[in-house]
Amino acid sequence: MTIELIAGAIKAILMIVLGLNLSLFLLYFERKGSALIQDRIGSNRVTITGLGKRMGMPNLGIINTTIADPVKMFTKEDFVPAGADKFLHTLAPFLALFPVMITFVVIPFGDSISIAGHRIGLEAANLNAGALYLLATIGLGVYGVALAGWSSNNRWALLGGIRATAQMISYELAMGLAIVSVIMTFGTLNLQEIVRGQGGVWFGFLPRWGIFVQPLAFILLLVAGAAESKRIPFDLPESESELIQGYFTEYSGGKQAVFMLTDFAEQSLVAMLLTTFFLGGWQVPWLMRDGFHLPGGAFLAVPALAVSILGVVAFLVKVVALCIFLGMVRWTLPRFRYDQLMRLGWKGLVPLGLFNVLLTAFVVVATGRVQ
């Protein structure tokens, strides 16, 4: 009992720290990776002692983006505009961050391991209704953004808030439909079971990952997830050229930093969801519990603990790769127009999602996988 409690606490903290650190990585990529993509130099000034510079190492801007930037933001004045609803203005950023942070707990990041005779699953919360929990918390993310826009007493902020609300509600539907077809494929709401269901191979070489069964759902969740996290090309709610900064125009200092953190955390959450549902979560291709079964019959034994560690590493590699992919999309595509955004959501993704659910239902019934 005690060891499970301690393990649960450690896992919960681990998941939140992972989410925060992925956000930090995304912040770094946002500054330096965008510079790489756009053939700029990017932040390269701040050093702590000047040691690296004297040794002739190039400044990668790590201290700039991961230490100097956040410190700057949190030490700036926290300004509340006149006529704003002070209570809601303060509450809104945390109302936006909270649902994202609590969603991380259901993501499985590894297979279960044994410690002192106890089997401990490597996910902070092994919920039987994990997918429902996911949809519930994602649905609550609207309020922080909407109330930030409303409580600022600023027209641009309100417009940004309304845009964000309409956009998130529209794309939640497509996201939900994509997740429904995955649930139907694997026959469970438990995310750990969904990842387990992606173990093994087809035809001797192809991993049984969700992306090979549900390619359409993968694309749907990718697009809808990018729209949910309000990144370019879906950053209508904060489009600088029209709305100053959108729903968080009137925010400064730490509260603005919380909004930025929310965006990055949402982006890493989308990467984690795509990994869990479609890229096999912690599954390493051809790795079983006893070792690698390579295509062609070759076998390579791996100790049990190393299998668990490889699983966690595989999960992280997949998530970071997807994060980088989402960041590259952000710095490549231009922003949609609002009518294009709505048309894509309601006339493109939702019908496609419904079609995919129907198709999945037919296949599930035809292959006789219904209890």
Add this chain to the structure above:
Amino acid sequence: MPPFVYIFLGALAVVSALGVVVQRNPIHSLLALIGTLMTVAILFIAEDAVVVGFLQIIVYAGAIMVLFLFVIWLLNLQVETGPTGHLVLKFFGSLGAALLVAELFSILARPHLQVKFTRQPAGYGSLASLAGKLFTDYLVAFEVTSVLLLAAVVGSVALARKLPGTDDPRAARDVAS
């Protein structure tokens, strides 16, 4: 569920429900309503009605309340500065409220209606059992409701649709009716 959790959540639900009524700012009332819905959802989940609890969060707290938010924004409802309404209206209003409370008490005071806690078997509120009931015992009601909702969706689209060549949505409504 330990009794103190039940009492705490119940008290929280009642306090937020009161907040819906006494707040003068419509947005604050809405937030209090979301609080009530969330607390009731947590009560559902704690009592093993997991699917009902999560559906309450997804559908009511996550979607319908956003609709309320839009209505408040688009109607531009203002903060109430003082008591409104005619005196006669208020008199009959309070009379009606008192009658309702009296009726509620007279019903709930009967001994055979008092709440008894019974243990349901494990998995009682799971998605599988809910879906089993929905698609066997209540299949007709389920299908009829779905057709009704579809008709409502088509109807609202038809009412809101602009005909090509006209800028006035009312023209489309006249054609539709």
